[in-house]
Amino acid sequence: xxxxxxxxxxILFLFFLLISVLFIVPLIGSQxxxxxxxIDYLKGIETTSGIIFFRIRIPxxxxxxxxxxxxxxxGVVFQSLLRNPLATPYTLGVSSGGALGAVLVIKLGVAFSxxxxxxIQISAFMGSIATITLVYFLxxxxxxxxxxxxxxxxxxxxxFFGAMILMLHFLADFTETRQMVRWMMGGLDVVNPEILWRSxxxxxxxxxxxxxxxxxxxxxxxxxxxxxxxxxxxxxVQKIAFLFASLLTGLVxxxxxxxxxxGLIIPHFLRLIIGxxxxxxxxxxxxxxxxxxxxCDTVARTILAPVDIPVGIITALIGGPFFVWLLVRRG
Amino acid sequence: xxxxxxxxxxxxxxxxxxxxxxxxxxxxFVGIIGPNGxxxxxxxxxxxxxxxxxxxxxxxxxKPLKSYSHKELARWIGYVPQDFSTTFNYTALEIVLMxxxxxxxxxxxxxxxxxxxxxQAMEITDCDHLRSREIHTLSGGEKQLVILASALxxxxxxxxxxxxxxxxxxxxxxxxxxxxxxLRNEQKITILTVxxxxxxxxxxxxxxxxxxxxxxxADGPTANVIQPxxxxxxxxxxxxxxxHPLNNLPVILPDFRxx
Numbered sequence: 001x002x003x004x005x006x007x008x009x010x011i012l013f014l015f016f017l018l019i020s021v022l023f024i025v026p027l028i029g030s031q032x033x034x035x036x037x038x039i040d041y042l043k044g045i046e047t048t049s050g051i052i053f054f055r056i057r058i059p060x061x062x063x064x065x066x067x068x069x070x071x072x073x074x075g076v077v078f079q080s081l082l083r084n085p086l087a088t089p090y091t092l093g094v095s096s097g098g099a100l101g102a103v104l105v106i107k108l109g110v111a112f113s114x115x116x117x118x119x120i121q122i123s124a125f126m127g128s129i130a131t132i133t134l135v136y137f138l139x140x141x142x143x144x145x146x147x148x149x150x151x152x153x154x155x156x157x158x159x160f161f162g163a164m165i166l167m168l169h170f171l172a173d174f175t176e177t178r179q180m181v182r183w184m185m186g187g188l189d190v191v192n193p194e195i196l197w198r199s200x201x202x203x204x205x206x207x208x209x210x211x212x213x214x215x216x217x218x219x220x221x222x223x224x225x226x227x228x229x230x231x232x233x234x235x236x237v238q239k240i241a242f243l244f245a246s247l248l249t250g251l252v253x254x255x256x257x258x259x260x261x262x263g264l265i266i267p268h269f270l271r272l273i274i275g276x277x278x279x280x281x282x283x284x285x286x287x288x289x290x291x292x293x294x295x296c297d298t299v300a301r302t303i304l305a306p307v308d309i310p311v312g313i314i315t316a317l318i319g320g321p322f323f324v325w326l327l328v329r330r331g
Numbered sequence: 332x333x334x335x336x337x338x339x340x341x342x343x344x345x346x347x348x349x350x351x352x353x354x355x356x357x358x359x360f361v362g363i364i365g366p367n368g369x370x371x372x373x374x375x376x377x378x379x380x381x382x383x384x385x386x387x388x389x390x391x392x393x394k395p396l397k398s399y400s401h402k403e404l405a406r407w408i409g410y411v412p413q414d415f416s417t418t419f420n421y422t423a424l425e426i427v428l429m430x431x432x433x434x435x436x437x438x439x440x441x442x443x444x445x446x447x448x449x450x451q452a453m454e455i456t457d458c459d460h461l462r463s464r465e466i467h468t469l470s471g472g473e474k475q476l477v478i479l480a481s482a483l484x485x486x487x488x489x490x491x492x493x494x495x496x497x498x499x500x501x502x503x504x505x506x507x508x509x510x511x512x513x514l515r516n517e518q519k520i521t522i523l524t525v526x527x528x529x530x531x532x533x534x535x536x537x538x539x540x541x542x543x544x545x546x547x548x549a550d551g552p553t554a555n556v557i558q559p560x561x562x563x564x565x566x567x568x569x570x571x572x573x574x575h576p577l578n579n580l581p582v583i584l585p586d587f588r589x590x
Contacts, residue, residue, distance in 0.1 A: 083417075083418050108549050202546055215432065218421070218429065219429045221419050222426070222429070223415070223416075225412055226412070228379070228380070228381050228382065228401070229379055230405050230429055230430060230432045231403075231433035231485075271419075272421075275421075275422070276419045276420060326424065
């Protein structure tokens with residue numbers, strides 16, 4: 001798919017796919033819905049189907065979409081920033097730091113809320129941000145960031161936090177342990193729809209800022225020497241991309257927990273279809289990442305209904321074999 | 332014009348360049364030779380600001396190199412590394428279009444002019460037939476032509492090449508230097524090439540700078556520098572210099588089997 005027109009058409013297709021997913025997927029669920037009741041709800045009549053559709057399923061699908069979109073976009077950015085196709089939004093320890101924050105407040109039993117966000121969400125977000133700040137300062141060198149040190153620092157911190165999380169597990173009682181394990185599996189239950197709207201500005205700003213770096217990321221993803229010789233202020237690009245991709249990841253991990261594989265398989269799949277140019281790859285990842293997680297979540301809600309399986313298990317069960325297939329196919 | 336004045340550079344404790352002073356005039360085709368570890372690549376990277384000197388002054392067109400913005404510098408100088416490898420499999424045309432970056436607005440897509448300049452650069456380096464090929468499918472020789480085209484898409488006045496033909500066979504080496512020769516003659520581009528292929532340098536460069544242990548030990552017109560006494564001392568092997576029967580340019584002939 002070399003022509004830019006074809007690529008734009010494909011992105012348009014992904015956009016309509018996402019819109020269809022947003023309105024079709026909420027109709028599927030353990031409780032069958034009546035279309036007439038949904039339409040009545042729009043006319044101001046309180047109906048059961050309308051309430052389930054608009055107040056329960058749509059917010060949840062929206063959360064799935066922004067989570068999947070953010071993770072896929074962050075995956076693209078981290079892969080090109082670290083020049084490593086196996087990088088994920090979690091490679092640099094963002095999710096482990098977040099998990100440590102979440103597990104810590106579960107163990108301590110602290111409960112307050114701020115602006116609609118729960119203690120666990122706030123603490124997880126702070127854990128993520130503290131981790132990336134630490135990784136950044138460890139990897140900073142004169143005039144640039146060392147991506148090797150960054151990966152090493154991120155992986156090391158992940159293991160270190162992993163040990164601390166295990167320690168907290170060991171000290172926790174059964175109720176706390178269950179809550180911790182459940183958080184680590186990732187989930188898209190929307191307790192308070194307000195936090196969705198409150199997160200959107202930060203998410204959208206991050207998307208736009210990352211899009212604006214697309215051409216620089218193209219060149220930076222080949223080599224630092226080439227990027228410098230083409231006139232790119234590489235430290236600035238590295239800083240911006242790292243900061244906003246980390247913010248995105250930190251925020252969605254705090255709200256939905258560490259959902260795996262989206263940030264890995266969506267970018268890889270799309271590179272096979274529309275190539276490597278970030279100007280197309282980034283919007284495509286955003287759109288397909290959103291649809292993918294919304295569909296996975298529907299599977300999670302319905303496959304063992306009325307039991308709600310954590311969506312992280314579904315993305316891993318679909319993503320793992322898919323990724324192996326990609327590797328075998330290319331090898 | 333490039334001017335080095337007492338430029339000193341070191342990696343950690345080891346001085347690599349010791350008070351280097353020289354001037355390159357516009358339109359010169361200069362070969363930089365010397366044994367491994369002499370500081371040749373470091374010198375190129377200082378000109379391109381991939382590295383920053385510890386002491387001394389570097390000037391481009393009589394203005395301090397420091398005073399150029401990243402994009403300004405990229406419009407003056409194109410750079411071809413020794414071997415280009417990338418994890419991500421861009422097409423050849425995408426790689427060449429990256430050379431248009433210093434002329435583009437931050438958010439804009441490639442203009443018709445960008446694409447035209449990129450294709451023109453690929454024509455000059457004889458690689459326009461590779462435009463939609465993925466970079467991972469190219470041979471070493473083809474890849475170097477694409478990278479050269481990417482540097483030319485910057486419309487530079489100066490080209491820096493760091494052992495550009497070290498991985499190529501003799502046919503592709505000659506082809507590559509013939510393209511450089513043409514660029515120098517037709518577009519008056521200043522060319523600095525670091526190389527171990529002394530015979531290629533002797534055929535194509537008009538000026539040779541020899542570096543050893545971070546210092547210039549010889550600098551001048553090719554015929555004056557390609558002398559047996561100088562080269563024997565530099566490379567520490569016995570050798571002869573003869574005249575090429577077709578063009579009388581010097582050819583280096585090591586005494587291959589003497590001990």
